[in-house]
Amino acid sequence: xxxxxxxxxxxxxxxxxxxxxxxxxxxxxxxxxxxxxxxxxxxxxxxxxxxxxxxxxxxxxxxxxxxxxxxxxxxxxxxxxxxxxxxxxxxxxxxxxxxxxxxxxxxxxxxxxxxxxxxxxxxxxxxxxxxxxxxxxxxxxxxxxxxxxxxxxxxxxxxxxxxxxxxxxxxxxxxxxxxxxxxxxxxxxxxxxxxxxxxxxxxxxxxxxxxxxxxxxxxxxxxxxxxxxxxxxxxxxxxxxxxxxxxxxxxxxxxxxxxxxxxxxxxxxxxxxxxxxxxxxxxxxxxxxxxxxxxxxxxxxxxxxxxxxxxxxxxxxxxxxxxxxxxxxxxxxxxxxxxxxxxxxxxxxxxxxxxxxxxxxxxxxxxxxxxxxxxxxxxxxxxxxxxxxxxxxxxxxxxxxxxxxxxxxxxxxxx
Amino acid sequence: xxxxxxxxxxxxxxxxxxxxxxxxxxxxxxxxxxxxxxxxxxxxxxxxxxxxxxxxxxxxxxxxxxxxxxxxxxxxxxxxxxxxxxxxxxxxxxxxxxxxxxxxxxxxxxxxxxxxxxxxxxxxxxxxxxxxxxxxxxxxxxxxxxxxxxxxxxxxxxxxxxxxxxxxxxxxxxxxxxxxxxxxxxxxxxxxxxxxxxxxxxxxxxxxxxxxxxxxxxxxxxxxxxxxxxxxxxxxxxxxx
Numbered sequence: 006x007x008x009x010x011x012x013x014x015x016x017x018x019x020x021x022x023x024x025x026x027x028x029x030x031x032x033x034x035x036x037x038x039x040x041x042x043x044x045x046x047x048x049x050x051x052x053x054x055x056x057x058x059x060x061x062x063x064x065x066x067x068x069x070x071x072x073x074x075x076x077x078x079x080x081x082x083x084x085x086x087x088x089x090x091x092x093x094x095x096x097x098x099x100x101x102x103x104x105x106x107x108x109x110x111x112x113x114x115x116x117x118x119x120x121x122x123x124x125x126x127x128x129x130x131x132x133x134x135x136x137x138x139x140x141x142x143x144x145x146x147x148x149x150x151x152x153x154x155x156x157x158x159x160x161x162x163x164x165x166x167x168x169x170x171x172x173x174x175x176x177x178x179x180x181x182x183x184x185x186x187x188x189x190x191x192x193x194x195x196x197x198x199x200x201x202x203x204x205x206x207x208x209x210x211x212x213x214x215x216x217x218x219x220x221x222x223x224x225x226x227x228x229x230x231x232x233x234x235x236x237x238x239x240x241x242x243x244x245x246x247x248x249x250x251x252x253x254x255x256x257x258x259x260x261x262x263x264x265x266x267x268x269x270x271x272x273x274x275x276x277x278x279x280x281x282x283x284x285x286x287x288x289x290x291x292x293x294x295x296x297x298x299x300x301x302x303x304x305x306x307x308x309x310x311x312x313x314x315x316x317x318x319x320x321x322x323x324x325x326x327x328x329x330x331x332x333x334x335x336x337x338x339x340x341x342x343x344x345x346x347x348x349x350x351x352x353x354x355x356x357x358x359x360x361x362x363x364x365x366x367x368x369x370x371x372x373x374x375x376x377x378x379x380x381x382x383x384x385x386x387x388x389x390x391x392x393x394x395x396x397x398x399x400x401x402x403x404x405x406x407x408x409x410x411x412x413x414x415x416x417x418x419x420x
Numbered sequence: 421x422x423x424x425x426x427x428x429x430x431x432x433x434x435x436x437x438x439x440x441x442x443x444x445x446x447x448x449x450x451x452x453x454x455x456x457x458x459x460x461x462x463x464x465x466x467x468x469x470x471x472x473x474x475x476x477x478x479x480x481x482x483x484x485x486x487x488x489x490x491x492x493x494x495x496x497x498x499x500x501x502x503x504x505x506x507x508x509x510x511x512x513x514x515x516x517x518x519x520x521x522x523x524x525x526x527x528x529x530x531x532x533x534x535x536x537x538x539x540x541x542x543x544x545x546x547x548x549x550x551x552x553x554x555x556x557x558x559x560x561x562x563x564x565x566x567x568x569x570x571x572x573x574x575x576x577x578x579x580x581x582x583x584x585x586x587x588x589x590x591x592x593x594x595x596x597x598x599x600x601x602x603x604x605x606x607x608x609x610x611x612x613x614x615x616x617x618x619x620x621x622x623x624x625x626x627x628x629x630x631x632x633x634x635x636x637x638x639x640x641x642x643x644x645x646x647x648x649x650x651x652x653x654x655x656x657x658x659x660x661x
Contacts, residue, residue: 234515234551242520247529260527267515321506324476328504329528331496334475 012095012102016079023075031113037061038117047119049129065117069133072110072370077140078102084208096209107137131190138197141204241267257330261344264322266315305390308352308399316345338402342395345402349394353387425452426488427575427607428473428612433482435468442468444631446482450609450624455601455641457618458611459656460628466611467507469628470579473609474504486575503568507579509560518555518563519548522570529571537570540596544589550590558584577609578602582617590614594621617650625652627659634659 017024041057042048048061083089083099111133118129241263248256316323327337426452435443442465459468471477474485475491484491487498494502516524517626518541526532544562548554555563561584564611568576576597582590594617600606616624618639620642625642627635636643639652646655 237515238517238520241516242523245520245523245527249523256527260524263425263524321509324471324474324504324506327472327476328499328502329525331499333495334493 006051009098009101009105012098016082016102019082020075020078023071027068027071027075030064030071034065034068034117042119044119044176047122047125049118049122049125065114069110069114070136072106073136074138076106079103080208084211096211100205100208131193134194134197138193138200141200161305206213237267250332257332257340260330261326261340264311264326265344266348305353305386309349309390309394312345312349312352341402342398345398346391346394350391353390426450427452427454427486428609429475429483429485429488429655430469433469433472433484434480435465435472435477436480441631443472446633448626448633448636450607452607453605455597455608455622456610456624456626457622458609458628459613459615459618459652460611460625461660464628465631466628467579470577470609474502474577485508490527500571501574503571503573503576505561505564505568505578505581507577507583509564516544516552517548518552520548521552521563522548522567525567526570531572532570533572534570536572537566540566540569543592556584557591558586561585562589562593569596572604574604574606576606576608576610578608578612580611580613582612582614590617597621615656619652619653627656629659 016166037057038048048058079099080103083095089095111130114129114133115126118125120126244259245261250258323341326341327334330337330340332340426449428448430446430448433446434441434442438653446469458469468477472479473486473491475484475494478492480609486494487501489495489498522537522541526534540562544559544566546562546566552560552563561581565578565581582593585593598621599607601608622639625635625639626633626638628661641657642652643650646658650658
């Protein structure tokens with residue numbers, strides 16, 4: 006018990022700001038539930054949906070994903086930190102701690118959601134278990150295997166299939182094809198249980214030998230990142246070749262773009278996609294422009310956060326660009342500003358098309374008239390985003406130190 | 421030597437982070453062809469001084485210049501003549517392969533000595549097809565040094581370049597610097613904790629202590645002052661007592 010208590014204090018002290026933000030968010034959501042919703046109304050009920058209710062659904066979703074992220078960090082640190090391995094039974098105690106946090110959080114979440122609507126509860130639980138499974142798979146890629154042998158590669162493909170199906174079928178509910186629904190959910194739960202048991206066993210026993218370096222069919226998924234990176238390298242090399250032969254006039258712009266955004270940060274995209282997807286599936290049944298408007302705003306915000314993170318996560322990149330590009334400080338700042346804003350807008354724009362397509366497919370009742378306010382909403386958000394992003398980045402880049410202060414502050418702020 | 425021979429100049433440079441003063445009235449002049457070693461304890465301000473010189477940090481007061489140009493607003497032509505190796509080189513997220521990274525770096529400069537780059541890669545046992553992420557800290561440091569050497573700059577600024585290198589690579593690196601200095605009269609400023617390396621390469625030394633430069637001058641003069649029997653490490657310890 007003393008060890009668990011010590012572990013709790015240790016993990017609270019690391020990432021203190023992140024922990025405090027999570028605690029604050031949970032307090033705000035609890036107050037909203039007690040004082041505004043009461044025991045009769047569920048946060049996730051589609052009846053009497055209001056703007057504030059929607060905002061709280063978004064906050065709640067962000068909280069749950071933030072919590073899973075925090076647990077993932079605890080699991081990784083306890084497994085990878087050499088110093089922590091010196092503590093007896095650290096991994097077992099870490100698992101106890103994670104189970105404790107998850108149980109308390111699930112209990113609290115059921116209180117917030119309300120136990121009145123069993124379908125919402127099932128939907129919520131399955132969705133969260135899916136996220137647990139997803140996070141376990143992320144950990145398993147490099148850390149702790151979730152399979153007992155390398156031969157069970159077929160489960161990885163089943164998991165990929167379920168990653169697409171589960172959020173959709175849990176949102177639609179069992180009404181249309183109850184047997185198929187039960188079959189899919191049960192199969193998913195069995196796979197998850199299997200993953201969990203193996204994960205716990207391998208985590209406690211510190212088994213890393215099962216992570217495959219051989220070319221088995223299962224390792225193909227593990228090589229996905231490699232494939233994507235090879236693609237980016239090839240793409241960058243093509244641009245570099247063109248730059249060398251003088252085919253591109255925008256030499257400096259291309260060089261900055263390759264350094265800052267040449268590669269995607271896959272986990273962050275996954276995180277952003279998860280939030281948007283999770284918020285969206287709650288509203289597939291009843292479409293309303295208001296949640297979509299807020300959803301798009303949230304999405305743009307997260308894209309901005311991701312772009313900011315990409316620019317400042319490695320301060321060496323900015324230093325390298327500044328000392329290597331033959332530009333004055335003023336020109337360099339202008340170029341940086343232009344590249345960053347362009348990246349913001351192109352990312353938001355591309356993903357917006359995907360969101361709109363999903364809206365059209367999932368809401369066949371959406372007639373042509375409803376599209377007009379929708380497009381006005383999106384256009385206004387887009388315009389607002391351009392203004393805010395310009396002001397924000399101008400303030401960050403203009404006449405500042407590149408070496409220490411700014412980057413450290415931004416990274417601290419983000420993490 | 422005239423004023424045009426001065427490559428690096430710091431005049432009454434001061435820099436603080438909040439309440440903590442890191443550099444206080446630093447004066448330093450480095451002339452063309454000099455190899456200057458910068459020594460100081462951890463947190464003495466070596467990196468801050470180097471970054472101030474490069475215009476990566478804003479000075480609280482004083483003036484820093486490279487090739488006679490204000491460091492805060494270096495023109496492009498000056499940057500072409502500059503090779504900088506930072507303390508930490510964990511950039512580019514590791515997704516680029518070594519050869520891709522070097523090809524990418526070559527685009528920044530008007531001239532690029534590919535033969536030299538290939539020779540160094542071979543000499544230092546770096547696999548050009550390896551992803552930057554998969555390299556050890558020492559190998560990353562080697563790649564960063566090669567990146568800075570490819571365009572054959574007139575001035576090198578190294579911030580603890582040998583900290584992660586093995587003794588063989590350190591020797592090879594030092595030999596490379598000496599050759600460069602002899603062949604082309606390249607100017608170099610580098611900070612390090614490994615004083616024995618400084619004794620092999622540097623003619624001049626600057627010692628940072630308590631936010632100030634306590635000594636700037638020839639290594640031989642320093643030894644003469646403290647006794648020929650002492651090596652630089654002993655003198656450094658003596659100074660920091």
